Amino acid sequence: MASKCASENRSIGKGNKDEHGHMSDSFYNHEGRLAKKSNRIGNMENDDHDRALERTMRAVNSASIAVTLRSQGSLGHGEGSAPGLDGVFAKQEPEAPIHIDTDENDPEIHHLHSEGLSSALAAELLKKFGRNELPEKKKPKWLIFAEQLYQPMPLMIWAAIIIEAAIESWPDMGILLAIQFMNASLSYYETTKAGDAVAALKASLKPVAYVKRDGKFLSMDAALLVPGDLVLLGSGGAVPADCVVMDSQIDVDQAALTGESLPVTMFKGDSVKMGSTVVRGEVEATVEATGANTFFGRTASLLSGGDEVSNLQKLLIRIMIILVVLSMALCGIAFGYLLGRGETVRDALSFTVVLLVASIPIAIEIVCTTTLALGSRELSKDGAIVSRLAAIEDMAGMSILCSDKTGTLTLNKMMIQEETPIYVEGETQYSLLRYAAMASKWTEPPRDALDTLVHGAADMASLASIKQLDYMPFDPTIKRTEGTVQLPSGETFKVSKGAPHIIMHLVDQEVHAATVAQCDKDVEALGERGIRSLAVAKTKGSADGPWELIGLLTFLDPPRPDTKDTIERANKFGVEVKMITGDHLLIAKETARQLSMGTTIENAALLPKLEEDGKPPKNLMDYFKYIEATSGFAQVFPEHKFLIVEALRRGGYKTGMTGDGVNDAPALKRADVGVAVQGSTDAARAAADIVLTKPGLSTIVTAIIVARTVFGRMTSFITYRIAATLQLLIFFFIAVLTMQPAKYEPAGALEEWPAFFHMPVMMLMLITLLNDGTLISIGYDNVVPNTTPDKWNLKVLFTIAGVLGGVALLSSLLMLWVALNSHNPAGIWAQAGLAGLTYGQITSMVYLKVSISDFLTLFSSRSGAGFFWTNKPSAILLVAAGIACSLSTIMANAWPESRPDGVPTVGLARVAPKELSVYVWIYCLLCWFIQDAAKVGVYAFLKKYNIFGINDIVAMKKADPVEMA
Incomplete structure (x- = not known):
């Protein structure tokens, strides 16, 4: 039974994937920390996922995603760019990009790599090179006004004016001319006003860069970067300028620049270009060119596309x-x-x-x-920033919303559950939490996420009179923590916490056979519902006494308090919410059960794969009824999100998709309404039509x-x-x-x-x-x-x-x-x-x-x-x-x-x-x-x-x- 318990625990914990396709370990990683959700694709070691990533990157290309450029004003050439850029770029010298030697022996570059720039030097360079922005392809004001005079309806008035002139009815011709120009003026005002409103909303999404200034890394507006700045490039982030990689290596998606579907690995000394996106790794890099002097700045005109006509x-x-x-x-x-x-x-x-x-x-x-x-202003007040006005129309017709789980449906925070199996008479969840805290350094800041979880739930003040005599931190060989404590009464004992199958081996299997069997049964039952368990045991009588199993602490990333009501509200408005998560199937089913979303959560492994050219398979619609009937999918790779959206759209549904990672970009772009949730990467925000500034599903339903x-x-x-x-x-x-x-x-x-x-x-x-x-x-x-x-x-x-x-x-x-x-x-x-x-x-x-x-x-x-x-x-x-x-x-x-x-x-x-x-x-x-x-x-x-x-x-x-x- 114990081995079965261990097996079940491993199936739930180790090797699970969250909804972003990232791998999560079991309760602890090799450093003794509870494995955390990571935004880095570099954590993915699975070969299948590597192949999925390749296909996803092809999907990025086939979906024509101009990553980070479509809606980022300070980096792109869209409506969100700051006004008056022509004057700014007039200052920048039209010479070749500044080159920064990456030779380690060069003392100047070594200084830049170790300290970055000073604020004073950065200010001088900003004056010389100008802001790190691209000239926006904006229509002249006169052209916008002129366009209001040759639209289909104004052309009818022109026809009437010509007729009045032909019959020499000058008063009527004058009236019609006045009406024509009054209407053109009103139309010009409303058009520019609407454009300015969207630009203002997009400006609030301006990208930031992590820059080393005066010896410290800080977050700042990417438009303030200058050549020589030392920046931190990380997974999911946009490359804010042309930079030279200073150490290690990163994988970069350059589809927006070269059309290359697969990520390109950049090593020390390589130049990574503005407009590309980091998909794996984290490095420091030195800025070598900004704004119009970047590779993208010189070729931006070749990368622009026509505007899509809305319904x-x-x-x-x-x-x-x-x-x-x-x-x-x-x-x-x-x-x-x-x-x-x-x-x-x-x-x-x-x-x-x-x-x-x-x-x-x-x-x-x-x-x-x-x-x-x-409407876009009204949505922004509710925490939804619109980057494409027509998305409002699409959202009104949305009938299916594919939502990720962690952070949207749930709190993205593990919490102790009320369900607490106790195996020693007289003990309670309260005392079990105290024992779990004793198996940690409770007088110091929590060392990992699990200690943080326990310390947050236990009555820490009640431990003030207890003395910790010894502490054994988590070790990969024993996979548990242990503390030796002394009560004010002088009683001394040991307390240990860890995975149930590990803690159960501490107790005498013959003496406590019934307890072990019940624990094994409880762990299995909890595991079937996707609930993780932490076992706590203590020695009896003294520090060297026999171990006894006290009970199990259960924890889960719980649904947000308003999620269930929000889903019911969405259903009342004819919108079905499907859960699309990279997490384990059992965890997804338990979350769905708590939210009354249905129990038909399926494993995404049953879905087809993208073709080698990144396009959906020809037999995709053979899976449509299957996709339509499910309540959601678990253990999802990014390519699955793309396929799910594509199948639903082909099946006649107007589909929305939420996401936050760089690999969510293909699905966000392909969906009728792509929604980047709060805290999304630059790539996800660029691909999305709507960016949320508040957490949870309620913001999306309110926006609908x-x-x-x-x-x-x-x-x-x-x-x-x-x-x-x-x-x-x-x-x-x-x-x-x-x-x-x-x-x-x-x-x-x-x-x-x-x-x-x-x-x-x-x-x-x-x-x-x-x-x-x-x-x-x-x-x-x-x-x-x-x-x-x-x-x-x-x-x-x-x-x-x-x-x-x-x-x-x-x-x-x-x-x-x-x-x-x-x-x-x-x-x-x-x-x-x-x-x-x-x-x-x-x-x-x-x-x-x-x-x-x-x-x-x-x-x-x-x-x-x-x-x-x-x-x-x-x-x-x-x-x-x-x-x-x-x-x-x-x-x-x-x-x-x-x-x-x-x-x-x-x-x-x-x-x-x-x-x-x-x-x-x-x-x-x-x-x-x-x-x-x-x-x-x-x-x-x-x-x-x-x-x-x-x-x-x-x-x-x-x-x-x-x-x-």
């Missing part, structure tokens, strides 16, 4: 294309119709401008960008909820913008084809009613400006996040927008017909006892109706499938909408009598009945209730029959466990 950008492009095609078609039909009726080319073109302007959702990109930027809130805001706005555009575009199109105001002109009218209905361009632009100006406040709106992963469904968007816009345009057409027919004694207007309207009043009525309907449509679109009152809007949105509605009402009432674009127009309050605007408001509110009810009904219909796949989400599809041979 949101693709969606907006498709929406714009649809609206532009629809607008062009309707404009062409209307133009031909008017010419066919005998209208002049000038009049037909004038109306075409109206349709063009009505079809332009000017601020659609501005509002979406602003909403994402505001915030992301869905942001997604909801964008969905509301896009739905509204499509609806508003359809209302205006189709309203004027139908009106020109079906309404002929001249036929309704009353006898004796003081003004000539036009042959076809259209609105002054100035009024249309006022509607657009007030609406779009108000919509920027939607970034602060209250939104109830969906409990299922979000996704873009263009068909549903256009269907709901079509219903909202359709009800609005039909109500506008009805009002227009009633107003035109107001002089008919048998008409609705006259039957209500109201006086006939002038055409100027009709123009202002339609302007007010369309304006108010647009604003009310926003409040319908923002409530999703529910009625508008089910979701309280934010105060900012209410105030903004209130101001816009008030301005629209004031202008509709106070408009001076005039003929803009030849259309008679007069303020509603200038002629009787002066309360006409009140009637329009009441009509708009009644139509709004009908519009909202129609929206709710259509949503219910779509969901009932799953039309357009509105209910199709990929989330929590837990299949039955699949056995893999």
Whole structure:
């Protein structure tokens, strides 16, 4: 039994791998210390893991990871670089990199290696060579502004301006030009503001370097490095500048520079380049070149890649294309119709401008960008820094989160468990902890992690009166510690602690056969649950008396107090959390059991391997059901993380992955949302989309909820913008084809009613400006996040927008017909006892109706499938909408009598009945209730029959466990 116990203990302790693929020893290493989790791949001795590492490095290359350069402002050329770098680099001499001789006999380099630089000398060199930063490839401000003038929507306005110039309508052309540049200015402001927000967040992730200054190593901003500095390069860290290795050797990943998949070993005297990453080892190195003078600085332009188009950008492009095609078609039909009726080319073109302007959702990109930027700030307050704005959209749709165990699900800190088997009557966990402390140097700082664990749990004050006569530290040959102590009463005895199979051999096997058997059984049972044990024994009667086994102390890296509730919260929001850990299978299962994550934790050894070229195997999807059905994987190598993510993504899941090590980079890069946890290496942070500044899973789940809130805001706005555009575009199109105001002109009218209905361009632009100006406040709106992963469904968007816009345009057409027919004694207007309207009043009525309907449509679109009152809007949105509605009402009432674009127009309050605007408001509110009810009904219909796949989400599809041979 004892041997079985020993075997079990070895299976749990020795040779286990944590989730980063690192090896952990049993209870003690050869120095007598409890083996700790290491961030160094150099600890990995296993041949299989070496081969896995090679394949992982290939995956780094195939995943196109620009390690440490994608989001590190002071090292890369991304958005996070500090502003104003051109001036800084103007100081740096464009000569070849400074060369530092590495000859040991060179007294100068020997001095640099032993002492580093002084602060005074470093300051002088910083002035000479400039900051250790690369020139950022930033667009000039003028180009950013110019881009706002040739986007798809501004091009439509340019077309309208050209038409106005062609027909010599100079006032309208001036108005359109003013609107064009006002919109470009607003768009420029919001674009640069969003970019600055992301840059500011990235700046908080700026890399640090460990530098020897004034004879001491300290952590400092890597941008302050200068040639001659002595730096410490360690596993997982980015190489902050071109450096010469001063001692030992390190393995370096240079994929970002050379495309080489495998790590390159650098020996003393070799030059390691900025932009590479240390994957194994730790050395001191002397900086030989910084900033633009580095190898990477001279070739950075060759290493940059194009920006990936996000799903949101693709969606907006498709929406714009649809609206532009629809607008062009309707404009062409209307133009031909008017010419066919005998209208002049000038009049037909004038109306075409109206349709063009009505079809332009000017601020659609501005509002979406602003909403994402505001969301990134909100996430940063919750401890999640976004390096890619589109990651917010991806996180909103995430349905599976692959989370590492140690530090994320657990505390990353071994703790004594309440479960304490006792074998001597009268002893308790309290006394057992005291005995364990006596088997250590309790009057001195803890010598290893195990002593730290015991000292932290035991009542150390109660040992003050106890004298330690002798102490035997841990020795690899006996694998235990022993203390000889004397109580105040004079009683003397020995206490020993160590692995159970070692301590059990101290006691008399025949006398204590039952105790040994029970201990063996307890250790085995605990081992099956992944719980580690520490046995404590003492001599009885005297220091030379027989040994007796007191009991077992059990310890485990426990789950965080909030992890279980957080996982349940994630499940409620349609996100399945899978545990992906390098730790032992039994430990992973016990953690999963405590967290109610399920028991289908599998050994990652059953998964396939990467191909020799670093690509996923062709039969990867044969394992998809297996991967999908499990609660997680244990004993995972980095390449397994990559394969798990790849399989889930191919299977239709939007997948998130957490990681912290350099070898996690391929999986982080490949995942839809790569999350670098708190304390991650530079490589992991560079590959991730989101970097956490707080520990635990709760930060990630909070970020998911915030992301869905942001997604909801964008969905509301896009739905509204499509609806508003359809209302205006189709309203004027139908009106020109079906309404002929001249036929309704009353006898004796003081003004000539036009042959076809259209609105002054100035009024249309006022509607657009007030609406779009108000919509920027939607970034602060209250939104109830969906409990299922979000996704873009263009068909549903256009269907709901079509219903909202359709009800609005039909109500506008009805009002227009009633107003035109107001002089008919048998008409609705006259039957209500109201006086006939002038055409100027009709123009202002339609302007007010369309304006108010647009604003009310926003409040319908923002409530999703529910009625508008089910979701309280934010105060900012209410105030903004209130101001816009008030301005629209004031202008509709106070408009001076005039003929803009030849259309008679007069303020509603200038002629009787002066309360006409009140009637329009009441009509708009009644139509709004009908519009909202129609929206709710259509949503219910779509969901009932799953039309357009509105209910199709990929989330929590837990299949039955699949056995893999």
